[in-house]
């Protein structure tokens with residue numbers, strides 16, 4: 001049984017996500033099922049408020065699941081220690097960072113925290129991983145700037161560099177391209193794809209850039225209120241899964257071009 005799934009990095013079965021208080025549980029999405037292999041890049045798409053960020057936070061162990069199974073490298077998420085998770089999953093969320101007074105280099109160095117000693121001394125390996133992340137995100141000229149001096153798009157690239165410096169098997173990113181112009185959106189998603197393919201990491205991100213995701217992702221998860229559909233972009237197009245994502249009197253999906261058309 002072990003040998004039949006050696007390369008699955010992340011397996012999600014019957015997952016229900018939402019918010020729990022002592023009195024009640026509020027379900028945001030239920031029956032989510034999918035698996036991601038090592039070396040794959042995948043996008044979670046769906047309309048506003050459907051639960052994309054909630055799912056990402058649940059997978060990143062930032063908030064608890066309501067039920068179901070999340071398995072990372074064949075081991076249930078809850079069986080990984082906090083220390084293990086920090087070296088296996090990096091999470092880039094949309095919340096503003098508390099540490100904007102740090103320089104860019106200091107912030108990226110925090111990505112190495114799971115590996116450094118208690119005073120945070122960086123080894124040669126740590127420094128090399130940080131330099132590589134800076135180089136990959138092309139942010140050399142920002143290294144000494146304070147984070148509060150950055151534009152939203154620059155900060156977004158710095159946060160991705162921090163996640164890369166963390167050097168984890170799974171990288172989760174919540175809307176990593178929101179503040180970027182079209183060129184940088186494409187550049188970041190192409191970079192994420194090449195990192196996944198070159199380094200065998202698994203990268204999962206939420207996005208509203210459905211058309212770019214169709215062109216660049218290996219897999220996509222479409223969250224909808226009554227169902228969750230998962231597959232390669234080609235499979236999803238063939239299954240007509242994108243066609244009912246938005247009200248058809250306003251927007252229709254053209255399966256020939258893989259793009260949305262506004263109905264005037």
Ligand SMILES: Nc1ncnc2c1ncn2[C@@H]1O[C@H](COP(=O)(O)OP(=O)(O)OP(=O)(O)O)[C@@H](O)[C@H]1O
Pocket residue numbers: 019028046047048049050051052053054055206
């Ligand atoms: N802390 C919270 N407590 C209770 N409900 C919440 C909380 N945060 C978000 N929600 C609700 O969960 C639902 C899903 O929100 P979520 O942010 O995951 O959606 P999303 O698909 O990422 O949306 P968007 O595309 O607008 O970013 C929404 O109805 C939202 O109101």
